[in-house]
Amino acid sequence: MINDKLPKIWYGGDYNPEQWEADIWDEDVRMFKLAGIDVATLNVFSWALNQPNEETYDFAWLDETIDRLHKNGIYTCLATSTGAHPAWMAKKYPDVLRVDYQGRKRKFGGRHNSCPNSPTYRKYSKLIAGKLAERYKDHPAVLIWHVSNEYGGYCYCDNCAAGFRTWLQQRYGTIEKLNKAWNTRFWGHTFYEWDEIVVPNELSEEWAGNRTNFQGISLDYRRFMSNSLLECYRIEYEELKKHTPDLPVTTNLMGFYPELDYFEWAKYLDVVSWDNYPSFNTPFSFTAMTHDLMRGLKSGQPFMLMEQTPSQQNWQPYNSLKRPGVMRLWSYQAVARGADTVMFFQLRRSIGACEKYHGAVIEHVGHEHTRVFRECAELGGELKQLSDSVLDARVDAKVGIIYDWENRWAVELSSGPSVGLNYVDEVHKYYAALFNRNVQTDMIGVEEDLGRYDVVIAPVMYMVKPGFADKVEAFVKDGGTFLTTFFSGIVNENDLVTTGGYPGELRKVLGIWAEEIDSLFPDQRNQIVMKSKLGSLEGSYECGLLCDLIHTEGAEVIAEYGDDFYAGMPVVTVNKFGKGEAWYVASSPDQAFLDGLLKHICDAKGIRPTLDNVPEQVEVARRVKDGKEILFLMNHGKQPAVVPVGDSPAVNLLDGTEQHGSIELPAHGVTILQRTVQA
Template sequence: MINQRVPKIWYGGDYNPEQWDKATMEEDLRMFELAGVDVATLNVFSWAKTQRDEHSYDFTWLDEIMDRLAEEGVHVCLATSTGAHPAWMAKKYPDILRVDYDGRKRKFGGRHNSCPNSPTYRKYSALMARKLAERYKDHPALVIWHVSNEYGGYCYCDNCESQFRIWLKERYGTLDKLNAAWNTGFWGHTLYEWDEIVVPNALSEEFGGNRTFFQGISLDYRRFQSDSLLACYRLERDELKKITPDMPVTTNLMGFYPELDYFEWAKHMDVVSWDNYPAIDTPVSFTAMSHNLMRGLKSGQPFMLMEQTPSVQNWSPYNSAKRPGVMRLWSYQAVAHGADTVMFFQLRRSVGACEKFHGALIEHVGHEHTRVFRECAELGAELQQLGDQLLGSRSNAKVAIMYDWENRWALELSSGPSKALNYVDEVHKYYDALYQLNIQTDIIGVEEDLGKYDVMVAPVMYMVKPGVARRVEQFVSRGGTFVTTFFSGIVNENDLVTLGGHPGELRHVMGIWAEEIDALLPGQHNQIEWNQEWGSLRGSYPCGLLCDVIHAETAEVLAGYGSDFYKGTPVVTRNRFGEGLAYYVASSPDSKFLQGFLANLCEEQGVKPLLNTPTGVEVTERVKDGGSYLFVLNHNAEEMTFDAGSAKLFDLLSNRQVSGHVTIPGRDVMILKRSAAQS
């Protein structure tokens, strides 16, 4: 638990007092107290201020700020400042500058502009981390280290090319094995020397930003770049840990960000933290799924909400203000799904540059008499009231959805079968159906322990990594329910097709084989004809995107297609395997079908909704010491009524007992405590 030195849900965010004078900082500290701010993130982009040249370091400005915050009882999440290198470094050491996808050498500017394989960047970033650790290791304000900021972006320079060859040697050992893994016999690409390997970008194998002629090399380059950026993080983390071994270290992730394999990154983080920036029209279920992904990166461990905006954000096409109550509602949604902090970017609005219109606790007007500040101060007071009650509590989900970044990369790089196929969207369709049913659901990686769950869903499991099929078989044979979908079991970890019929290694447990894959045009549909009674399912349901034409082997056919040349062939099957069941959904159904289908599966396994609520009223649960906390979040603008059951539950926010039919105001939140005896 990270909150030991501040034993409550941390409240605060990014603070940049180096951009202001001392009088302004003093006024900020006054308003921090009014708002209940107890943790500030410092030094995120201050490398140039601290290090003016190779040998000169000046921390006096940071000393003053750290000391002043400590005096006021505000603790510090201290960043290493290495998210943007100084101009002098780019001028003197051009190896630090990235080369972009089109082969152009960048100049100084922007941020995330450092080549992850630059010896210069690695040297000076690690040195900065060490100097910070040596200077502030005993500072009373320090509560956590924050390495760099929002890692991302690929580089295609000569440094990366040479290091990529070394990475490949370590992965494959010999060129013969590499040639086999990449299938280089295709188009005469056989490689005879390691230095014949070039980076895959617009000058070689790729085109259009995410399309490639050779999936093998492009897939490996994404693995390599993720590993390269991770190596930069680890260099700084290791320097911090040498000097402050007991101080937690993190870096802020970005939800379903496509370029980095966060399951691998999380292995090297003491706590996962992330930045949550939904647009005004982002489905609330997608935000919930993103929180659950962050929770799932470390097997359900609570995470940090490192950034969100108190009001508007500056980069969306339409930067709408959060309506009254929404900031509080979305903050509690994060806590409901596992956050033990609520933090903002930013605490005071910048006066210039691209983030001057990004929201903040303290607006440009510079005082506390704003709607945004009032709402933030009210939330700060509530978090003080909650104290440490929720800290360390976890999800107890019995349903999980499997998500894999490498599977996503391989799907996106694939030539066919449909440009409309979007892995994250298909995962979200299944998550949203469970969300609407108020079924608690984890998002997990392929290495997670499946034995904790009763129902496992793996949408579009295109890539089956070594050992995964065997683990699925064990899960099902021991009584679990497994669901996968169209375009699953197609390739191995090198994106080579598993021969012998789709779904490849999953064929045995699924009891079917797929003969063809039909890609439907936008707006074109087939039908799932459900001609038996099973819960609420009956009749015809639209399906589209892709249609696998499958044959049942040992599986039972539950539904057939309604039209086209494969009319009447199976579209939904169920295979009994050992003590459990494996379901195959051969097309992409609508939400009505998925809700009915998944409700039936959960009911078969004894997995029940947390509560029955109207549409737009979210329910999730955190458990601790045998008891539980039910979060009821009304995302509607209007008040709603739900049935809380006959047991008396205690609402931590209103300090009252509730039971039976309960009315919750629009955009409001309830945290209902249920004792161990009631759980």
């Protein structure tokens, strides 16, 4: 439970009463009560209001707001307001302003505009966090601290350059070790003094965002920037904990956001929270994977859905409305995959600036007689009803998929072999194969205990960090099944190639070595030709993108390439290793092949779908609590669907009826069943 002051699924979102006149505040409260809203996120971007100058702090408006809401049964998720610094700070202390990728000093404006290595920003963000914590430490309404907002964005100023050099000295110790790690004898880049090192941007080593002359330098700068922003968060975290040690602290993450290593960040979050903004056409399997990643950041601990829109977004090229039922459907998708809160941005629509057309519980018309409000109120009532059964329930998975931000950075920075290689897309292909069978899956980091799983999948594990290969070998020796793919085991943590044959340190467990890697153009395809039938797999399937030309060293050949000069060479292998086995898929297959391969692997390990014979458009997810399983059946299709749920008696948690056999889900419909965990 996040905070037992409010022992239910929290329902609410961002509220900005300071943007409105006082005569509307009581109406807000009335409508919040109608909608079942019980948590308001306050003070997210109010630093300039709270601190009008360097010496003055004024929290009178915040006192009044928190008290007014609490008097009406509405609790507070209290932000520290440090997501955007005040104008006076930028005017008086220009070090607080970032320098962009092109080397230009920013002016005041926007948000995420503070240099993470600015002494000014760090000083005043700590001060205001401390003043807020001291002021509200005993307030019964405050449930959780929300530090800053959606951290992100890099800076390339002189403070960051100096901080980068200090960070490098701590990481490598000597300039000689740094030169070796970066392979600086290439292109005559040897450094003799620390102050010769400059930040990698368009003025030095990089261009077009992820193109770089020196992967080691650029990779380390991403590590440094992620760490710099994390240090800013930790400064506030520690100040808050000094005054309120028992209040949880979080900051809202952004799913697969590329710039920050969230597995490292999660170590310093008491609870993970994140903002879910899929597009109209985002595959619902991708949204599910993102929820599973957020849950996986803290080894399966329930997370907070901090933001979603009740209706539409405003920053995408085409901002579609959520069709009737979709807001409810997507909310339950989050709950099904581990969320213990459902919260929105925003509770009342702004009337000016860039988010005035972003959806809200209370629309511009200002009353409750809207489709969006009715749907929000209905969901609020249901969540209150479900809380006792669902709150703190866990997801139990026997399959883990490894995702690693540093590996992603290295893949994206690679100067070949293909611009078409997208790490996240390749991970999603494997996730989707499991999702399509309703197999519960955890998204995990390289530091996770692999022994928790029967099957571990590591798509495109290009970078092998120290100790990871040993973990994989121990896992497989002990009976686990490991699968990895093309372009794996190539480099170490410094992006230096592991010589002696790809896949480097993974070569022994996989029983293969790769001689070359062919890069296919987008219109080129090769064939995966099965040597014999494997479960449902037989015949041939398409593959593309990259093709590793591999030789076996003890591994069994499952399938061969069908085309080109390497026709007949292995493309899919499995190696017996100790009590387990290790699979290698040497190209990027079509989805039909992956569906069949992962079905075979799961069947061999006795990993069953949560439900069988489920229609394609229906998602099934499962949480477990107190010997009971909660099944979430969610129809993402535009047509009704019939779902077989088996003969074991189950209770529909939304209407109390007993269900068995088959049930019909309407378009965008949700049914939540509870029954005794099946042996």
